[in-house]
Amino acid sequence: MNLLRKILFPFAVLYGLITSIRNFLFDKGILKSTSFDVPVIAVGNLSVGGTGKTPQIEYLIRLLTDKYKVATLSRGYKRKSEGFVLAGENSNAEILGDEPFQFYQKFPNVKVAVDANRTNGIMQLLAHPDKPEVILLDDAFQHRKVKAGFYILLTAFDDLYADDYMLPTGNLRESRSGAERANIVIVTKCPNNLSEEKQTEIRLKLKLNCSQQIFFTFIDYDTVIYNKDAKIAVSEIKSEPKLLLAGIAKPKPFFEYLKTENDECLTFPDHHHFSDADLESIQKKANGNKIITTEKDYVRLKDSKLVSQLYYLPIKSTFINHQQNFDASILDYIKNNLRS
Template identity: 45%
Template sequence: MQYLRWFLLPFSLIYGLVVVIRNWLYDAGFFKSHAFDIPVICIGNLEIGGAGKSPMTEHIVGLLKDEHKVATLSRGYGRETKGFLLAATTSTATQIGDEPSQFKHKFRDVTVAVCEDRVVGIEQLKANHDVIVMDDAFQHRAVKPGLSVLLFDYKNLQKPQIILPAGNLRESFSGRWRADIIVVTKCPAGINENDMTSCYNKLTPLSSQPLFFSSIAYKPLQTLDGASADISVDADTTVFLLTGIANPVPLVNYIGQSNARVIHHKYPDHHQFTTKNIVKLADEFKACASQKKIIITTEKDAQRLGIHELAGLPVYVQPIGVGFLNDAKPVFDKLIQNYVREH
């Protein structure tokens, strides 16, 4: 299948040309990029799929929320509604999207909004907020953010950087030079200085673009309502893992380190779990003869999980965060805080 994608290269050239022209029209001023008089932070990536945008959004929101009135603004991918909406604590993933639902579930006192048109969304939010954090908006050129944080998945960075449909890039690799900060995410535990230098040489950041490296910080398991879970996973445990995310491999590997038996129910990114999907999981779980068995899902997937078929079963959520390497967290945090205070 991978080799078949090479036959799509002519289409990538056409798509890439269209994107280059579009970006040039924005850069030249033919298409308008709207700047705002409040701090607007954009978090994004060049690739389709997950590079850790949600954990980074949560990290920045958590960093700023105690001193500033923060709002997050997302497209609300996969929702069944349209236009500008403010999330409530009772909002569902079908109403606002799974990632905004996750944000609201975690930060109940923070404004979470969705809108396909980010300019419209910011106009609705700017009067009552000190800073707006846009999730997955690097290609939304109609907004000119004050600070752009661009993420690259470490593993995918090692591959050829090819535009859709032959590759996975939404735009040319040269688009990275629009960013203010670059972060290589999901770095493996064994990453060394040579590996980081190789990433630096591939990214060739500008002198004005600080480069950070981070890993996935796995946190203790929680219940579906966010409470701490007094549960351990070991070699005697059978884990039924339910995922509908872009790249579940790191999570599978993390759980596998415990030597647990993992039965993975894997679905595409943003998959809307059906009753059939959940009943299948529940039936397999009940039929499993293991004495110690649990169900684990991700924070994002938990927002789309129909729990009535899993009632009475031990379902846990695996939270994740951002772990900065080289003790760089204070430096990164200060860059974010200084930008907001200065603007």
């Protein structure tokens, strides 16, 4: 923790007090939460960014789309549109935000919507003639105006909420006690060989109650990179010089998976909108070599001047163990709450 963050500790105490009062008012029903007659699953975190919400939402989509009509609802962070927007053929990353646009492109059978007002967003989805049977709320753990039926809380292996502090001293959006609202806690971005002993240690550290389940996942990188027209095995491009480009919260694992001594890494802020000057700089640094980026960045760059040399590396969330138990918990919740 740097000196400035330590100095700001009194503000962290104040911020924690404010969020605790807000949660208390929602818990007691003084502030209104709206519930819906459709299964609503909220995925989120206690901290700011970088816990792997996008691959977890995609995991749920893959689990559910063969069985139910699924919709995702996000706020559409850094989008240039306003209000409720339902993804359609004219949508792009600027209209939806990069992550919702990624959902829309990958899962054509899923309704993808954005609205900062989640209550209004759900109402709009349910008013659609072909309304969804299940709604996945992306990054909505603190959005208490909607009362989801099921909460999934993510916390990164190397940045557990139990070790963190409130903003601005740490990265927590609310106090650690907020984890009590979660039905399931997933420790993300684990080493893929995480031992049972270490899992037990983390389980005890998080101090979950007896009704809460905990699972452990890792980021599973594809063995192939893709662009609009081609795909290439990662093993084939490992030895050739390339530019690795990332505008995500925690790009280090992405770089480590692909990088060799001949590569250059270029980092931008999370959800960065690439300007013409950025594109010129990237193209110059690439010097004619392949540019490999994350899937989230690719949806913002695929129509740019970089397209002829631009590739992306997909990722997915994979459970270390007990995947069937997780799937069963989600499917049981939906089955028990789906109205005919």
